[in-house]
Amino acid sequence: MARVVVDVMLKPEILDPQGQAVQRALPRLGFEGIADVRQGKRFELEVEGPVDQAALDRIHKMAETFLANTVIEDFTVKVEA
Amino acid sequence: MTTRIGVVTFPGTLDDRDSLRAVRLAGAEPVSLWHRDKDLHQVDAVVLAGGFSYGDYLRAGAISRFSPVMETIIEQAKAGMPVLGICNGFQILTEAHLLPGAMLRNNHLHFICREQKLRVENAETAWTGDYTAGQEISVPLKNMDGRYVADEHVLDELEAEGRVAFRYAVDGEAADGYGNPNGSLRDIAGITNAAGNVVGLMPHPEHAVEPLIGTGRTDGLPFFTSVLKKLVSA
Numbered sequence: 001m002a003r004v005v006v007d008v009m010l011k012p013e014i015l016d017p018q019g020q021a022v023q024r025a026l027p028r029l030g031f032e033g034i035a036d037v038r039q040g041k042r043f044e045l046e047v048e049g050p051v052d053q054a055a056l057d058r059i060h061k062m063a064e065t066f067l068a069n070t071v072i073e074d075f076t077v078k079v080e081a
Numbered sequence: 082m083t084t085r086i087g088v089v090t091f092p093g094t095l096d097d098r099d100s101l102r103a104v105r106l107a108g109a110e111p112v113s114l115w116h117r118d119k120d121l122h123q124v125d126a127v128v129l130a131g132g133f134s135y136g137d138y139l140r141a142g143a144i145s146r147f148s149p150v151m152e153t154i155i156e157q158a159k160a161g162m163p164v165l166g167i168c169n170g171f172q173i174l175t176e177a178h179l180l181p182g183a184m185l186r187n188n189h190l191h192f193i194c195r196e197q198k199l200r201v202e203n204a205e206t207a208w209t210g211d212y213t214a215g216q217e218i219s220v221p222l223k224n225m226d227g228r229y230v231a232d233e234h235v236l237d238e239l240e241a242e243g244r245v246a247f248r249y250a251v252d253g254e255a256a257d258g259y260g261n262p263n264g265s266l267r268d269i270a271g272i273t274n275a276a277g278n279v280v281g282l283m284p285h286p287e288h289a290v291e292p293l294i295g296t297g298r299t300d301g302l303p304f305f306t307s308v309l310k311k312l313v314s315a
């Protein structure tokens with residue numbers, strides 16, 4: 001089965017307090033040099049059948065209507081080798 | 082004929098009981114609606130109550146929005162039926178695109194539970210007719226994902242059309258329930274659609290309807306009496 005990955009991220013202009021909290025914790029843990037952190041979601045979809053254009057179109061639609069809220073989030077669809 | 086107001090229960094809804102009670106205290110007939118039942122059982126209005134439907138999985142309200150009962154509610158809301166979304170119900174309404182914008186994690190990342198002062202901005206919606214514009218009310222607020230966000234042009238449009246229904250009152254001490262509790266843009270606590278039949282807000286009017294309970298204030302009751310009057314006079 002082929003795997004398709006959908007990554008969902010908050011739009012750049014939307015404040016991400018979770019990412020900020022992670023970024024602020026890093027120096028305390030000895031991890032220096034990280035200027036900014038933004039946190040997102042990754043969906044790994046195991047696709048039945050061929051991952052052709054029709055399947056990708058369906059996944060794009062799925063991401064747009066359900067996996068992401070496009071009012072606040074952007075998403076990308078990638079086929080994993 | 083008595084006016085029937087439905088309250089939807091999703092898996093994880095918490096405030097359906099209090100909402101049904103508020104409906105009854107206002108003088109309407111409360112009707113329980115189940116998320117898997119498309120049938121609205123002849124109700125005249127619907128309340129989407131607070132809680133954590135589907136555990137807030139994916140995003141708050143994202144899964145509930147696709148439940149069978151919501152199909153009918155979305156259709157009826159577009160046809161003018163009054164719908165009130167409280168807290169998680171507000172999140173469901175934004176996910177369903179019945180109201181613009183979205184709700185995100187509170188800017189301070191903490192769950193908040195307190196008495197909150199609000200300013201009524203629009204007293205002409207189906208759910209706010211018994212208030213006066215500019216009136217200050219106090220109702221409980223309790224949530225994790227209460228930060229209202231929308232594009233600048235959507236916010237401008239909401240303001241221009243008088244569709245900001247409630248704002249967090251900020252001119253006072255935090256200890257007295259004043260201030261923006263979650264980083265909501267332009268202090269927005271609740272909004273309405275253009276027609277005024279769909280209203281959503283984060284604070285909980287259904288918890289402030291009886292003098293014996295909580296802070297002893299009944300500032301939330303007018304939501305339910307407003308819609309009742311609206312329906313009776315319609």
